[in-house]
Amino acid sequence: MKNLTDQQKGSLLAFVAVMFITPDTLFIRLANVDTWSLVFYRGMIPFFTVLIGMLIIYKYDFFKMLFTSGHHGLIYIVTFSITNIAFVVSIQNTNVANTLVMIAMAPMLSAILGAFFLKEMPDGKTWVAIGITFIAAVYIFYDSLQLGSIFGDLLGLLCALGLAVGAVTIRSAKNKNLVPAAVVGKLVVAIFAMFFIETYALLDGDLLIVPLMCVMCVAIPFVLVTIAPRFIPAEEVNLFFLLETIIGPFWVWMVIKEQPSLETIQGGIIIILTIATHSFLKLKKS
Secondary structure (H helix, E strand, C coil), X not given: CCCCCHXXXXXXXXXXXXXXXXXXXXXXXXXXXXXXXXXXXXXXXXXXHHHHHHHHHHCCHHHHHHHCCHHHHHHXXXXXXXXXXXXXXXXXXXXXXXXXXXXXXXXXXXXXXXXXXXXXXXXXXXXXXXXXXXXXXXXXXXXXXXXXXXXXXXXXXXXXXHHHHHHHHHHHCCCCCCHHHHHHHHHHXXXXXXXXCCCCCCCCCHXXXXXXXXXHHHHHHHHHHHHHHHCCCHHHHHHHCHHHHHHHHHXXXXXXXXXXXXXXXXXXXXXXXXXXXXXXXXXXXX
């Protein structure tokens, strides 16, 4: 990593994070637990997993990083918690494609917030990529809207806003490590879910599915995503999340036969090609 440019570091971190995230919606569908039990475990297991890792690496400096993160840390805790809760509840209340397409609006929202608060105007290539992917996302959403519920769709949109605010917050605090704040955010998620949870029991296949999902699709990605905006602009990080818009529904289709529409496949191909071209041009320039 030492020999890589900031553009290469940020792009690599964001790409790897999204690749870990892509099976997440499938695991949520496969888990035979109620919504708030799922939210609880997606908070508590990553909290302990990353906390232990951070304490081993940083020891007492973990708490120093947490308490010196200031208002950036507080904002990130709030947005990170809301985004995590909204994502699971959205997936449970609409089809996978709808939620992920709503989240696909994150890059555009990041670009707007970044330009307004950080004075970081995206270059022409990024605006073109955002425009193309947004149109593709709207194309997918137009077809899939009738298959889901407006409540789930609105929560998906809230996720997009949360991702955008979170990424811009990290970008504005490039010299601070906000992973400790994200760890606290996971604890907040678990505590909030405890007010609504019906049972803590995990039975049969859930004993494997839930912990695997929480570590592979939640704990590892949230660390990488929290670090990536320190190297590249927020909207570029969130562009990578658009890969989940097509890959996530593909996993669900392959395993449980929740088939994506032709529009989802067509729009997904456009999204993947656009992100790949944009990333190639940005990395070539760096």
